[in-house]
Amino acid sequence: MWLYLLFISIVLLPVIWKSSSLGKKWIKFSIYIAFSFAVTLLIPIWLFRPKDYRNALLPSAGFRGLCKILGLKYSIEGQEHIVRNSGSVVLINHQSILDLIVLSCLWPILPKCTVISKKEILYYVPIGLSFWLCGTIFIDRSKSSNAQNAVNKTGEIIRKTKSRVLIFPEGTRNDGPKLLPFKKGAFHLAVASKCPIQPVAVSRFTFLGPNKFEEGEIKIRILPAIPTNNCTIEDIPRLIEETYKTMSDNVDQLSTTPN
Template identity: 50%
Template sequence: MVLGVSCSSIGVALLLLLVVVCAVSDAARYRIKFILFIILSAIAATWCIPYMFLRPKHWANALVPAWGARQIAKLLGMQFEVRGKENIVSDTGCVVLINHQSGLDLCVLAELWPVMKRCTVISKKEILYLGPFGLASWLWGTIFIDRLQAEHARNTMNSTADIINNRKAKLCLFPEGKRHSGTTLLPFKKGAFHVAIASQTPIQPVVVSKYYFINDNLKKFGSGKVYITILPPIPTTGLTKDNLTDLMDKSYEVMNKAFQETSQEVYALHVETTKAK
């Protein structure tokens, strides 16, 4: 009994110390929040693996982990608002393009998964070997690609078009290819557009407003609001590889415009208004 009380007291003391450290140090808060995000996300993704075996490689296996990720986002002080649900492609599969800002974009996928349904992602093959997390990723239908083997990568991307059509899947991709935190989107890579044209399914642009409450350079991670805007689909029926550049330009234009507008909107409503008070 005494040992139990002592352990509880130590736990409470450590928790209070953690709160104090977070309150006085931006850098400590930044690191602690990201560590919590990684640990809790791993737990949320893997605890229900036995249940996933009942329907392996099914998109719905990710719904429970997605719910967990949404609770983690709230714990970290992130609020997401999904807009434009009326624009979601429902009668076919599609290629979903999402701008890429941070590892926290996992929370964006967690918001989209139950709303858009039949979602899947492409991931590098190395993820498959990350123990329970790799197994969970395989069980919810992740498509793995070997980037070191060009021929294998091309074959996987080609077969992805069949997956989109046969499953009416929504393939979620980050067309910028890497994370960034600028005021405009990075130039898009061609891969997603090759898949969209090959499958003859629409592109569904999804724009996530800038994480104004996070600054990696200054090691700041505060609390804030994020707008996730689902834009009207861009058709690809009848397009060929000759139309690739035009399709990329059109997609970039509408997404970059929405990114700048929604970023300014969320900043004005949730930062400038707060400062005015």
């Protein structure tokens, strides 16, 4: 039975790939998701180095290699703007589950990377465990007091360890023509840590659509840092406005620049 299904798959998949845009999209996302879950096979190795950002370096290399199968190219510019002498809060526009490729590009060039996630993800076995082992910081959003304490503690960790926390300030996936309004959480964290905001603009995934997953390029631009060392909570609206404008302008520019 399994040999029969394997034979049918080998015969049909190339036909679907060539004849149907929707079929090609389904196949590409299936490969991407299968690889994402396959990463959890590294858990036994990661157990020897728990909660360490370096655990994610190998799978991030795998995601970058996966781009060739998916027909994607990626480019990174602005590395001269990377904050070197302190931690930072790295803000990235959020578009799709393919944003894992963006993170995989940033992970090796931004020292001591980590991400923040809602606590519920921790219980999604085995993905939650793999996130935890790679140093993800989990916050309980159900209680505002706990969340604020977590922000303060995380800010202290960033400052002392000079870590980089990668955050999607829109708070949800957005494949629209304009960035969504930014949530305040990332900016509270930046002010609490007294570390710079490092904006990162990513070109829109125009290669992706309701019925297509074409070849394309993901352009990543690291922008000049925005200092917060002398900021207070009262400065958050200004920080949001400044960060939103620079990211929005650069996303637009990257998305309209020919490959």
